[in-house]
Amino acid sequence: xxxxxxxxxxxxxxxxxxxxxxxxxxxxxxxxxxxxxxxxxxxxxxxxxxxxxxxxxxxxxxxxxxxxxxxxxxxxxxxxxxxxxxxxxxxxxxxxxxxxxxxxxxxxxxxxxxxxxxxxxxxxxxxxxxxxxxxxxxxxxxxxxxxxxxxxxxxxxxxxxxxxxxxxxxxxxxxxxxxxxxxxxxxxxxxxxxxxxxxxxxxxxxxxxxxxxxxxxxxxxxxxxxxxxxxxxxxxxxxxxxxxxxxxxxxxxxxxxxxxxxxxxxxxxxxxxxxxxxxxxxxxxxxxxxxxxxxxxxxxxxxxxxxxxxxxx
Amino acid sequence: xxxxxxxxxxxxxxxxxxxxxxxxxxxxxxxxxxxxxxxxxxxxxxxxxxxxxxxxxxxxxxxxxxxxxxxxxxxxxxxxxxxxxxxxxxxxxxxxxxxxxxxxxxxxxxxxxxxxxxxxxxxxxxxxxxxxxxxxxxxxxxxxxxxxxxxxxxxxxxxxxxxxxxxxxxxxxxxxxxxxxxxxxxxxxxxxxxxxxxxxxxxxxxxxxxxxxxxxxxxxxxxxxxxxxxxxxxxxxxxxxxxxxxxxxxxxxxxxxxxxxxxxxxxxxxxxxxxxxxxxxxxxxxxxxxxxxxxxxxxxxxxxxxxxxxxxxxxxxxxxxxxxxxxxxxxxxxxxxxxxxxxxxxxxxxxxxxxxxxxxxxxxxxxxxxxxxxxxxxxxxxxxxxxxxxxxxxxxxxxxxxxxxxxxxxxxxxxxxxxxxxxxxxxxxxxxxxxxxxxxxxxxxxxxxxxxxxxxxxxxxxxxxxxxxxxxxxxxxxxxxxxxxxxxxxxxxxxxxxxxxxxxxxxxxxxxx
Numbered sequence: 001x002x003x004x005x006x007x008x009x010x011x012x013x014x015x016x017x018x019x020x021x022x023x024x025x026x027x028x029x030x031x032x033x034x035x036x037x038x039x040x041x042x043x044x045x046x047x048x049x050x051x052x053x054x055x056x057x058x059x060x061x062x063x064x065x066x067x068x069x070x071x072x073x074x075x076x077x078x079x080x081x082x083x084x085x086x087x088x089x090x091x092x093x094x095x096x097x098x099x100x101x102x103x104x105x106x107x108x109x110x111x112x113x114x115x116x117x118x119x120x121x122x123x124x125x126x127x128x129x130x131x132x133x134x135x136x137x138x139x140x141x142x143x144x145x146x147x148x149x150x151x152x153x154x155x156x157x158x159x160x161x162x163x164x165x166x167x168x169x170x171x172x173x174x175x176x177x178x179x180x181x182x183x184x185x186x187x188x189x190x191x192x193x194x195x196x197x198x199x200x201x202x203x204x205x206x207x208x209x210x211x212x213x214x215x216x217x218x219x220x221x222x223x224x225x226x227x228x229x230x231x232x233x234x235x236x237x238x239x240x241x242x243x244x245x246x247x248x249x250x251x252x253x254x255x256x257x258x259x260x261x262x263x264x265x266x267x268x269x270x271x272x273x274x275x276x277x278x279x280x281x282x283x284x285x286x287x288x289x290x291x292x293x294x295x296x297x298x299x300x301x302x303x304x305x306x307x308x309x310x311x312x313x
Numbered sequence: 314x315x316x317x318x319x320x321x322x323x324x325x326x327x328x329x330x331x332x333x334x335x336x337x338x339x340x341x342x343x344x345x346x347x348x349x350x351x352x353x354x355x356x357x358x359x360x361x362x363x364x365x366x367x368x369x370x371x372x373x374x375x376x377x378x379x380x381x382x383x384x385x386x387x388x389x390x391x392x393x394x395x396x397x398x399x400x401x402x403x404x405x406x407x408x409x410x411x412x413x414x415x416x417x418x419x420x421x422x423x424x425x426x427x428x429x430x431x432x433x434x435x436x437x438x439x440x441x442x443x444x445x446x447x448x449x450x451x452x453x454x455x456x457x458x459x460x461x462x463x464x465x466x467x468x469x470x471x472x473x474x475x476x477x478x479x480x481x482x483x484x485x486x487x488x489x490x491x492x493x494x495x496x497x498x499x500x501x502x503x504x505x506x507x508x509x510x511x512x513x514x515x516x517x518x519x520x521x522x523x524x525x526x527x528x529x530x531x532x533x534x535x536x537x538x539x540x541x542x543x544x545x546x547x548x549x550x551x552x553x554x555x556x557x558x559x560x561x562x563x564x565x566x567x568x569x570x571x572x573x574x575x576x577x578x579x580x581x582x583x584x585x586x587x588x589x590x591x592x593x594x595x596x597x598x599x600x601x602x603x604x605x606x607x608x609x610x611x612x613x614x615x616x617x618x619x620x621x622x623x624x625x626x627x628x629x630x631x632x633x634x635x636x637x638x639x640x641x642x643x644x645x646x647x648x649x650x651x652x653x654x655x656x657x658x659x660x661x662x663x664x665x666x667x668x669x670x671x672x673x674x675x676x677x678x679x680x681x682x683x684x685x686x687x688x689x690x691x692x693x694x695x696x697x698x699x700x701x702x703x704x705x706x707x708x709x710x711x712x713x714x715x716x717x718x719x720x721x722x723x724x725x726x727x728x729x730x731x732x733x734x735x736x737x738x739x740x741x742x743x744x745x746x747x748x749x750x751x752x753x754x755x756x757x758x759x760x761x762x763x764x765x766x767x768x769x770x771x772x773x774x775x776x777x778x779x780x781x782x783x784x785x786x787x788x789x790x791x792x793x794x795x796x797x798x799x800x801x802x803x804x805x806x807x808x809x810x811x812x813x814x815x816x817x818x819x820x821x822x823x824x825x826x
Contacts, residue, residue: 037706039444041364042371045725046447047739047747048709055443088366089496098514154545161553169553170358170546171539172516259541261516269364 004302008295012288019287020077023280024070027271034062034086037274041087060086073280083277087270092277095266100285102172103263106254107247109182111240114190119236121190122197123229127220129202137194144191153184153257170259181258185251189243193236200235201228234305241297245290249282346826349806352534353824357817358547358559362515362540368496370442374482377499379811380520380538381507381531381818383485386413386432387476391584391812392637393731393770395476399427399486399504405768408471413479414463419527421488422501422508429458435486436466436479438497448481448729473768474732481729482815506531506820515540520818532807532823551801557824558802560810560817564624570801577802579810582626582635582795584727587683589791594715594751597659597667604788606655607719610694611687613644617794620686621679625794630781632726632733633795635812638774640781652694663695671698673721674705683793684721712749722749723796731813733777734764741784752789 028034035056039046046052057063061072076083082092118141125137157180161169171177201224204210210227214220252264263282270278359379365371369383377383386400395403400413419427436456440449453469466475478484491502500509506528507520520536539556541547548566551559562570570576591598591607598604617627632639653662661667671688673680681702688698698719711717726736738761739745743753761780767773784790800810807821 032704032706033710036709040706042368042444043446044372046444048713049450049746052444052450059443085366087364087371089368090366095514154549157546157549157553161555162549165553169550169555170541171555173513256543257546259516259539259543259546261514265515265542273364 005295005299008298012291012295015291016284016288020074020280020284021070023283023287024073025066027274027276027279028066032274034060034274034276037272038086041273041275056086073277077281077284082281085270085275085278087273087275087278092281095278096263096281096285099261099263099266099282100248102261103248103251104289106178106181106185106251106260106262107244109178110185110247111189111243113182113186114193114243115236115240117186118190118193119197119229119232122194122199122232123201123224125194126198126201126205126228127224134198137198141191141194144187145195147187149184149188149253150257152187153180153254156180156184157257172258172260172262177258181254181260184257185247185254189239189247192239196235196239197229197232200232204228204231230304234301237297237300237304241294244293244297245286248289249286347806348826349532350824350826351532353532354535354537355533355558355805355818355822355824356537356539356556358541358550358556359538360542360544360547360560362542363512363518364515366496367499367512369485369487369499370439370444370446370483370496374446374485375814376538377485377503378482378505378815379817380509380518380536381505381816381820381822382499382503382509382520383482383487384504385480385482385484386415386486387480389477389480389731389813391635391731393477393774395480398480399432400479403476405473406465408766409469410465410467411472411475412459412463412465413476416527417462419504420525422503422523422525423488423490424525425488425490427486427504429460429462429464431489432456432464432486433458434489434492436464436484438492439484446481446483446729447735448478448483452478471766473764473766474730474734474773477730477732480731483729507533507536507818510535526820528820531820533818536818551803554803556803557805558800558808558817560800562799562801564622564799567799567801570803575803577805577808578799579801579808580797580799581810581812582633582639583725583798583812584633584635584731585723585725585796586628586631586633587625587677587679587721587723587793587796588628588631589687589793590712590717590720590722590749591788591790592715592717592719592749592751593753593789595718597661597669598718600659601788602655602659603661603667604790606652606659606694607691607696608788608791609648609652609655610696611690611791611793612647613791613793614646615690616683616686620682621794625679625796628792628795630785631792632777632781633792635795636727636731636733638733638777638781639795647690649694656695661695666695666697668697668699669718670701671719671721672701672703672708672717674708675702676705677723679794679796680721680723687721687793713747715751720749721793727813732773733780734761734773737761737764737777737780741780741789750790752784752787754783754787757783757787 035053036048038056085092085095121137125134128134157169160167167179168177205228213223249263249267251262252268255262255265267282361376363373363376365373367373367377369377384398388396388398399416401416402414404412406412415427433456440454452472456464456466459465487497488502491497506523506526508523510519510521512518518538522531522534544561544563547559548562550556570578591604593599613627617625626633627644629640629642629644634641671684673684675681684700688700691698712720726733739747741752742758760783764776798810798812802808804825806823806825
């Protein structure tokens with residue numbers, strides 16, 4: 001198992017290098033004049049004066065060739081210098097890492113909540129397929145998958161911040177402020193986890209060795225968790241690995257609804273404003289985090305599933 | 314179990330409320346005593362976050378100014394008249410030079426005095442940045458000290474509105490220590506009633522009263538500014554009681570905050586016009602009859618009151634009710650038959666319908682809605698418009714080069730200074746750098762030429778009025794609606810919505826009980 005994970009870790013730098021090339025080229029291939037977008041980010045109604053645009057290009061080295069710009073950025077990035085934001089003119093690290101910290105907390109908390117809520121719900125509903133609990137869990141999970149985050153978030157604010165003034169409506173920095181954004185972000189993965197766990201558990205409980213285990217008189221709860229739940233965990237672990245990278249930079253809606261200063265909002269604003277140093281660094285960090293999360297999820301899957309472990313060996 | 318029925322009722326109310334719809338008002342501020350609470354803390358949900366790190370040479374200058382941190386030499390409002398601020402008086406010493414006398418006894422928040430050297434440093438910095446703000450761009454601004462209490466500010470050409478330019482939030486005067494970093498530091502470097510004690514990226518800022526403020530002791534002890542980009546989230550924050558003031562709420566939400574349930578709700582016209590630009594450098598809009606037909610076809614009252622549900626003021630001309638010289642008149646009623654007749658004269662009719670592309674962008678939410686409504690109105694006179702919504706930055710080179718037919722654009726006509734001279738020159742003169750309509754009229758240029766030497770506000774505003782009428786007569790695009798600015802406060806006094814977006818936190822702003 002450790003050999004498999006080691007191979008994945010060794011491949012990560014190559015993945016990051018390829019990603020860096022794409023990340024560097026894609027914003028430039030969008031056909032937007034970066035100097036013009038930077039000017040617009042600073043001064044919303046500025047006229048595109050050629051002299052001003054030339055000064056901006058000179059200020060940020062945008063008049064150099066793409067290869068020169070890429071090598072300059074990469075050579076600085078590998079030693080931890082992410083450069084200065086085109087818009088704020090301050091170091092990218094000062095913008096990126098606080099936002100990354102917020103998104104890591106938000107994403108991790110949401111995924112933990114999704115697992116804690118989704119897995120038991122899926123396992124228990126699999127105990128009696130078609131039963132009352134199963135129908136309730138299925139209906140709730142369908143609702144969770146189908147409800148857009150901006151609707152769920154707004155309803156939660158309306159209920160828990162306006163009518164029952166228990167929690168703040170917006171902001172970030174306290175546990176109370178984190179509750180509603182975490183619940184909103186967790187709803188979709190929790191619903192998926194519940195559906196996936198239910199399907200896997202129903203399948204597992206119909207297998208011959210489980211029938212034998214039951215015939216031996218092993219307690220139903222033990223059968224359910226040892227044979228059904230454990231198998232479902234491996235699938236949910238893989239799913240979490242995939243979700244992690246997506247939620248890290250893709251929770252824009254939740255960040256906007258709750259005014260959370262996370263990576264998604266930073267990335268969105270930076271893409272609109274063609275703040276290339278921030279875009280490049282943020283995407284690279286997301287790719288790296290998603291890669292590590294994917295490897296961690298695979299490790300967890302191998303640890304939980306003896307069949308996968310033996311196949312990997 | 315004591316309390317359980319009450320909790321159930323509240324949960325029931327909550328669920329009923331959610332089911333009734335997201336915009337339903339489920340709470341309200343309790344009516345207060347109206348008595349000022351001394352040394353209170355105030356929390357504001359602000360519309361714009363300081364995306365450029367509070368740099369005063371960018372639009373963030375408006376955030377810094379609204380927070381009551383920075384001030385400029387001159388103050389001004391939508392009436393276009395310059396008033397004393399950090400300078401108490403000014404005179405034009407020669408056509409290219411103005412002398413500003415500084416207010417005595419003013420200190421920056423770091424304790425250093427406001428003196429000519431500090432003013433020269435601040436103005437020299439902002440004039441020299443790579444992307445100068447509109448107020449000082451291209452005028453060759455230089456500043457020198459003139460004695461112990463004045464500065465002389467010169468421009469390369471005579472500038473009759475230099476005092477107004479120096480009322481821009483971008484020309485804020487910060488303490489010399491601020492300019493040791495780029496962008497300048499705003500912590501403890503302003504002269505305003507509030508000083509920044511902490512900033513938390515684009516999430517929030519906390520401010521404390523500046524006891525040495527020259528304008529008197531501020532009533533508030535401190536302010537927390539939360540930057541909340543989503544209008545619905547700002548409305549919910551206000552309703553939840555998380556904030557005392559919320560800027561720019563959705564029209565439907567703003568209507569729920571009334572004086573009867575304890576709120577101060579203000580809506581004012583903004584100096585911004587959403588206009589239909591018509592490319593006059595090529596057919597079909599080179600023909601004034603076609604432009605006039607388009608103008609007659611559009612029901613601007615319906616656009617403001619129905620399509621945008623009253624959130625914008627129907628426009629009768631370029632300048633609206635936000636400024637002293639703007640039109641207060643309702644727009645003319647649509648004339649479908651008149652439009653058809655003009656189109657027929659220009660060679661368009663049922664057998665040869667006019668087909669045009671109507672471009673716009675989605676950064677401002679109202680524009681796609683307006684485009685759809687305009688498309689329907691044009692169809693009624695036989696014009697088939699195809700809507701194209703695309704990123705403005707990608708489209709701008711085509712617009713400036715005249716590679717378009719019809720474009721829906723939102724544009725502020727004051728360009729940071731309460732004077733329309735710059736807009737008239739850049740957007741409508743033959744040599745204008747932002748002349749998207751591609752309009753060129755020697756008569757119009759002659760009409761606005763005196764602006765280069767006229768400093769009297771009344772005389773300038775008379776020219777603005779005549780220029781707007783001329784543009785209307787020549788059917789240079791169609792001004793559709795003027796946008797509005799709104800804000801709601803809960804238990805506050807001294808709160809006003811500034812249509813120029815420069816003031817919010819003042820020494821007189823206070824919380825009430």
